[in-house]
Amino acid sequence: MGRLGQRAVGDGIQRYNLTVMAILKVAHMGHPVLRKQAKALEPTEIRTPGFQKLVDDMIETMHEYAGIGLAGPQVHESLRLFIAGLEQADGSLKVLPFVNPEISPVGTALAEDWEGCLSIPDIRGKVVRPAEVVVRALDRRGKPFEMTLRGYPARVVQHETDHLDGILFFDRMKSFETLTFLEEYSRFWRERDTEDD
Numbered sequence: 001m002g003r004l005g006q007r008a009v010g011d012g013i014q015r016y017n018l019t020v021m022a023i024l025k026v027a028h029m030g031h032p033v034l035r036k037q038a039k040a041l042e043p044t045e046i047r048t049p050g051f052q053k054l055v056d057d058m059i060e061t062m063h064e065y066a067g068i069g070l071a072g073p074q075v076h077e078s079l080r081l082f083i084a085g086l087e088q089a090d091g092s093l094k095v096l097p098f099v100n101p102e103i104s105p106v107g108t109a110l111a112e113d114w115e116g117c118l119s120i121p122d123i124r125g126k127v128v129r130p131a132e133v134v135v136r137a138l139d140r141r142g143k144p145f146e147m148t149l150r151g152y153p154a155r156v157v158q159h160e161t162d163h164l165d166g167i168l169f170f171d172r173m174k175s176f177e178t179l180t181f182l183e184e185y186s187r188f189w190r191e192r193d194t195e196d197d
């Protein structure tokens with residue numbers, strides 16, 4: 001965190017350069033950072049230029065790799081933060097950061113659908129998860145918010161919150177029967193336009 005966004009300039013003064021965004025390196029399965037419990041953020045940390053740049057860079061990185069979600073540990077930052085693209089009723093995508101998220105299922109209904117992960121490239125598998133959840137988190141200014149999600153957005157926030165606890169979607173699969181390479185997924189199984197998350 002300390003080095004984020006800080007650049008030395010010629011006159012020796014440390015300045016923040018917030019206009020330059022960066023595409024971050026994504027950790028792949030097997031990297032220990034993906035199995036660690038990520039650390040919660042303090043309100044004072046959320047308001048730093050370094051954290052704000054991390055949020056912008058994660059949004060940039062998620063778009064670069066055509067993901068629909070990206071969690072801190074996936075970019076080697078073991079912090080309780082993720083970015084998610086939530087499909088709206090009109091089909092548009094709303095991209096939001098979630099800081100220190102807490103998820104509670106609503107009711108007992110479960111749903112099964114395909115998942116992918118930028119940390120497990122070119123693989124898909126079906127995962128069963130609660131169909132509807134309430135997510136409580138802080139926004140990028142540290143302000144609490146709450147939303148109820150169902151369908152694919154509910155799945156995305158659960159997948160991303162799992163990353164903060166060192167859990168990958170393979171761990172949630174009841175069976176590996178649906179484990180599928182992307183090429184075969186596209187040939188035989190594609191039911192919807194999915195993206196990595």
Ligand code: NI
Nearest residue numbers: 117118119197
């Ligand atoms: Ni993932």
